[in-house]
Amino acid sequence: MSLRHAVLGLIAEMDGASGxxxxxxxxxxxxxxxxxRQSQLYGELGKLADAGLIEVAEEGPRGRRAYRITDSGRAELRHWLVDVPSKGSRKDESLLRVFFLGMVEPEEAQRYMRGHAAGVGEYLDELTALExxxxxxxxxxSVYGRLVIEYGKRFxxxxxxxxxxxxxxxESLGERGAERGRGREH
Structure with missing residues (x-):
């Protein structure tokens, strides 16, 4: 997915939306x-307008611009939705770190894991409150937004x-290692 298509989709759904x-x-x-981020969004609005995929529907006070999607923009959005295969991301930095946690003390590895569990739990709470x-x-x-929030909560x-x-x-690996060490002492 790209920011370009996310913005096109929102403008298509929210005809007359400002940045x-x-x-x-x-x-x-x-x-x-x-x-x-705000800078990314406003930059993309300029690129979409330059490409003829959106246009300014109205201008208001303090330079406020409301946008609408053009026919070319709808065609681009439809093409992306229907014809372009989705590329699932397989990169996950937190799991890459897990792969190498054997290089640190077990207590540090557990702290890393518990910290991630807590952080993801907070994110789940945020999604639940948002919903x-x-x-x-x-x-x-609303219909498709609820589907996406439900996915986010489940994930x-x-x-x-x-x-x-x-x-x-x-933790259990550490306990088993300590038991093996005690067995060698006898």
Whole structure:
């Protein structure tokens, strides 16, 4: 997925949205799958306008611009949705670190695992609170937004549970190693 297509999709759903409106929608809807900073979003709006995929629908006070998607933009969004295969990311820095945790003391490895479990648990709490605070309707953004939030909650819960389990596994490895060491002393 690209920021380009995320912005096109939001503009298609929110005809007449300003950059500020889009940024807020990113925060409450797409932030758990494709976060964007303000500078990235406004830069992308300029690129999309230059490419003829969106246009300014109206200009308001203090330079506020509301955008709408063009026919070319709809065609580009549809092409991306239907014709371009999704590229799932297989990179996960936290799991790469887990792979090498044997290089540190077991207590440090457990601390790393527990820290990740706690962090993912906090993220799960944030998603749950966000879900409760959104005024859900029957529009497409609400229907599909609920699906994405549910995925985020389930994925976060799975990761939290896995990091907790892995921490216990590391602890039991340490206990088994200590028992083997005591057995050699006799």
């Amino acid at each position: 500020y409106d889009l940024l807020k929608m990113f925060e409450i809807s797409l932030g758990n799958v494709w976060p964007a 409760k605070n959104v005024d859900w309707g029957e529009d497409d953004l 976060a819960a799975m990761r939290r549970d896995w990091f907790e389990w892995a921490s216990r596994e590391i």
